[in-house]
Amino acid sequence: MRLDKKISALDNLIYSNYRIMHGLRIALAFILTFLIVRMLGVPEGSWPLITLVVVMGPISFWGNVLQRALQRIAGTLFGAISGFAALWLELYSLPLMLVWCGVVMFVCGYLTLGKRPYMALLIGITLGVVCGGTPGDMHTALWRGGDVIFGSILALLFTSIYPQRAFIHWRMQMSSCLHSLSKIYSAYLSPNMVERPHLENKLKGVLTQVVKMRALIAPSSKETRIQNEVFEAIQTVSRNLVCTLELLIDAYWASRESHFIMINAKALRSAQLLTLHSLETLSDILRNGEPDRERDVMAEMNEVSSELKQLMQEVSASHNVEAPIYGYVWLSMEMTNQLKELGDLITMAMRR
Numbered sequence: 001m002r003l004d005k006k007i008s009a010l011d012n013l014i015y016s017n018y019r020i021m022h023g024l025r026i027a028l029a030f031i032l033t034f035l036i037v038r039m040l041g042v043p044e045g046s047w048p049l050i051t052l053v054v055v056m057g058p059i060s061f062w063g064n065v066l067q068r069a070l071q072r073i074a075g076t077l078f079g080a081i082s083g084f085a086a087l088w089l090e091l092y093s094l095p096l097m098l099v100w101c102g103v104v105m106f107v108c109g110y111l112t113l114g115k116r117p118y119m120a121l122l123i124g125i126t127l128g129v130v131c132g133g134t135p136g137d138m139h140t141a142l143w144r145g146g147d148v149i150f151g152s153i154l155a156l157l158f159t160s161i162y163p164q165r166a167f168i169h170w171r172m173q174m175s176s177c178l179h180s181l182s183k184i185y186s187a188y189l190s191p192n193m194v195e196r197p198h199l200e201n202k203l204k205g206v207l208t209q210v211v212k213m214r215a216l217i218a219p220s221s222k223e224t225r226i227q228n229e230v231f232e233a234i235q236t237v238s239r240n241l242v243c244t245l246e247l248l249i250d251a252y253w254a255s256r257e258s259h260f261i262m263i264n265a266k267a268l269r270s271a272q273l274l275t276l277h278s279l280e281t282l283s284d285i286l287r288n289g290e291p292d293r294e295r296d297v298m299a300e301m302n303e304v305s306s307e308l309k310q311l312m313q314e315v316s317a318s319h320n321v322e323a324p325i326y327g328y329v330w331l332s333m334e335m336t337n338q339l340k341e342l343g344d345l346i347t348m349a350m351r352r
Contacts, residue, residue, distance in 0.1 A: 004289040004350045007168060015168055022164070026056050029158040033151070042150075043143045047129055051076075051151025054125065056159060058118070061166035061219040075122030076152050079104075080145035082123070083130025087141050090131075101127065122152075166219035170231075173213050174346075175286035177238060180206045181245060182279035188249045189272050191263050196253040207242045210235065230349055237342045244338060248331040254324035262325060267311050271332055274304045278339050282346060289350070301340045308333045 007015075014021050033052050037045040055072055082104045090097040104127055111120030126148050130141045180202065187197050217231040253259060262268050278300050312329050 006289045007172060007287050011168060012172070014162075015164070015172055018164060018169070025158065026053065029056060029155065032158075033154050036154075042147065044140065044147050047144055047147035048151035048154065051125075051148045052155045052158075054122070055152050055155035061164050061169070061216075061223070067222075071116050071119035072122050072152050072156075073149075075116075075119035076126050076149050078119075079123040079126025080130055080148065083127045083145060084138070084141060086127070086131040087135070087138060090135050097131075101131065122148075165223055166216045167223050170213060170216040170220045171286045173209065173216070174234070174238070175283045177206055177209055177213075178279050178283035178286070180209075181241065182276055182283065185245060185272075185279065186276055189252060191269070196249075203242065203246055207239065210238045210242060213238075224349075226349055230345060234342065234345045234349065237338055237345065241335065241338045241342065244331060244335045248328065248335060251324045251328040251331055254327075258324040258328075262328060265311075267307050268329075268332070271304045271307055271336075274300045275332070275335065275339065278304075278343075282339070282343055285350070286346065298340060298343060301336050301343070304336045305333065305340075308336065 029052060030049060033048055036042075037048055042048065082100075086097050086101050086104075089100055105124055108120045108124040108127070111117070111123070114120070126145065129144045129148055184199055184202055184206070187193070187199060214235060217228060217235065220226070220231060221228045252262060308329060312333065
């Protein structure tokens with residue numbers, strides 16, 4: 001897929017209501033499978049429906065589908081073969097059959113807590129489905145085993161139709177985080193504010209959202225073949241950006257005297273406006289593509305950095321400057337560097 005493709009209005013609607021769409025997908029798949037089973041007159045027709053729900057329920061993003069699909073197919077086949085073996089052993093010795101089932105379920109339980117829980121789950125389910133019929137009834141067992149495999153294949157087929165991509169979710173959530181930061185930055189540093197706004201919960205909410213995005217890194221990397229290190233670096237810079245903004249706000253509102261001095265400093269106001277525009281531009285790039293626009297962001301950040309360096313020299317040369325002003329200028333430079341690094345990483349991710 002094109003990594004810099006614009007997120008369409010339809011994509012935005014679907015991904016913004018992911019849980020609703022997932023529920024609709026399972027409901028539609030269940031109805032269609034039910035009709036197929038009835039029209040074909042499949043014996044033991046309840047098992048494809050049960051399998052469909054079990055297989056489709058935990059499927060999340062396309063980056064995880066192939067791996068889970070292989071696990072589920074392997075688990076279904078191994079469980080079916082184990083069930084046939086159990087029925088055959090039952091014809092000769094019930095205790096031997098129970099020992100065999102115990103061994104298979106031990107393997108199932110052991111793997112459930114490992115790296116292949118879905119495969120292990122279907123091993124146990126398929127074993128129970130196949131050997132749970134009439135003793136020695138291989139005909140019913142074959143139909144049940146085939147029904148489970150049929151249900152698994154249908155589940156994978158329905159999942160592959162307009163699959164949910166973790167990378168799109170990541171882009172939307174990253175864009176939302178930067179947009180929220182721009183709003184918080186604008187509110188706290190607005191010259192029209194007489195008193196400090198109380199938006200600490202909003203800032204904590206952004207940090208929480210950044211942390212939750214970590215769950216999207218692994219499937220996004222599998223979908224795009226972008227190294228995990230790139231996403232991890234973006235994650236780290238984003239978290240640091242939120243923390244820097246929090247310190248920046250404290251410095252800006254540290255004292256009434258220093259606050260009025262910073263409001264009237266034209267260089268600082270210019271830097272604030274350019275920083276705000278850079279946050280909004282990066283947010284827009286993530287949603288609408290066009291990563292080449294990042295060059296404009298870098299040009300703005302270089303301009304901000306130059307102004308802040310000059311201002312830092314002036315502040316350092318002055319012996320009467322208040323500590324909050326010095327801290328604010330230094331933190332503004334740090335935030336500028338973080339935005340430059342974030343812009344480079346986002347462009348790297350969207351151009352591959």
